[in-house]
Amino acid sequence: MRRYPYQRFLQLDLTLLEQLHYSVLHRPYWTLKRWCDRLWHSKLVWRWIGEPLHDRKYAPWAAFSPDTNAPVITNPNQIACRTQHGVATVRWGCAGQTTSPVSARNALLPDGTRGDVQNRSMMSWWRRKGSGDKRWLIGDVDIRMTDVVFGDRASQDLKYDPPAVEVGAQLERDLALHRPFVEALADDEFAAVAHHMLAHLEWMQIGAHEIGLFEGLHDMFACLRNKGEDYLDFKFGDYPGDAPTKAMAAKHVLRMKEMMRSLGWRTYTxxxxxxxxxxxxxxxxxxxxxxxxxxxxxxxxxxxxxxxxxxxxxxxxxxxxxxxxxxxxxxxxxxxxxxxxxxxxxxxxxxxxxxxxxxxxxxxxxxxxx
Incomplete structure (x- = not known):
């Protein structure tokens, strides 16, 4: 609803007949559909059945031109294609005759093994799965005729500068400079809950009418966590790790509210x-x-x-x-x-x-x- 700080839903009063109809027909149908969707997109089924069928229709094979370092497009209406580079494959996004690499499979990694890598074109880097404190390792890709080679960048640290005072994003600045908040972001569950609260609630300075504004909420989270993520991971709610339980989520909500209160910010009563x-x-x-x-x-x-x-x-x-x-x-x-x-x-x-x-x-x- 407009002018309301939270997402609201319509209240629909169902008759007894409608309730029975929903319980007997619709609820089992949607439960089965959700179960089938989860199975279809599970890692094993999607990797070996779902994705090949999808790619056969929407991302056909294309020849690779070493002169343009890009696939040869024969159908200007196609939205994606794949090229073969020895044992490695590259998936491309297509817009007419313009193409850009999206991801690569079986790319040669720095340790000599092979794995999947993603192109973060908005961030001008590629990345591969990391370990330990790093969810992702940032690097660059060399697409060759016979192989795809991924190289790690020398520095894996992301740069973030809190907004200046005159910009008006005081809430973002307060959080970015608050060490307990920055340290807490290392916890994946807390980061997911805190990001959701900041993205979906309105915050006001205590004793004032200023609404907390964010110039770069998603980028701030990615950079302060410094785990190889980028703003797209948070913008689309692709939170790290598993979703917290209700009990843990409530605990993180309380912790976040206490931090916000200590910084002089509150949400609606x-x-x-x-x-x-x-x-x-x-x-x-x-x-x-x-x-x-x-x-x-x-x-x-x-x-x-x-x-x-x-x-x-x-x-x-x-x-x-x-x-x-x-x-x-x-x-x-x-x-x-x-x-x-x-x-x-x-x-x-x-x-x-x-x-x-x-x-x-x-x-x-x-x-x-x-």
């Missing part, structure tokens, strides 16, 4: 969240009421003024979001009650099916239902 929820509810009612007032003018138009729209919106009273109190509906005035009732949806549906509104007008009115 329960009363503040309730006030913002109520404010958002009133804004949705006003938006819906304003659209309700427009329906009379649309209904006065002759039928078939425009193309009929086969629209079937869910006919129900105004949906409530997580945190909304159903008792608030009882406090509405008479006209507000009509605007928030299913009658709004019925009138809107009739307008669409009778050709009295354009597609853009329907969409604008439909947005008032959300």
């Amino acid at each position: 329960a009363d503040e969240l309730q006030a913002r929820t109520r404010e958002d509810f009133r804004a949705r009612v006003e938006r819906r009421l304003e659209a309700w007032w427009q329906l009379d003018a649309y209904e006065a138009r002759p039928a078939d003024s425009y193309d009929r729209l086969s629209k079937t919106p869910l006919i129900s009273d105004m949906l409530l979001y997580e945190g909304d109190d159903p008792a608030w509906l009882d406090e509405l005035r008479d006209e507000e009650r009509l605007a928030t009732s299913a009658q709004f949806v019925v009138r809107l549906k009739d307008l669409a099916n009778s050709g009295r509104v354009t597609a853009s007008e329907f969409e604008r009115l439909f947005q008032a239902l959300l």
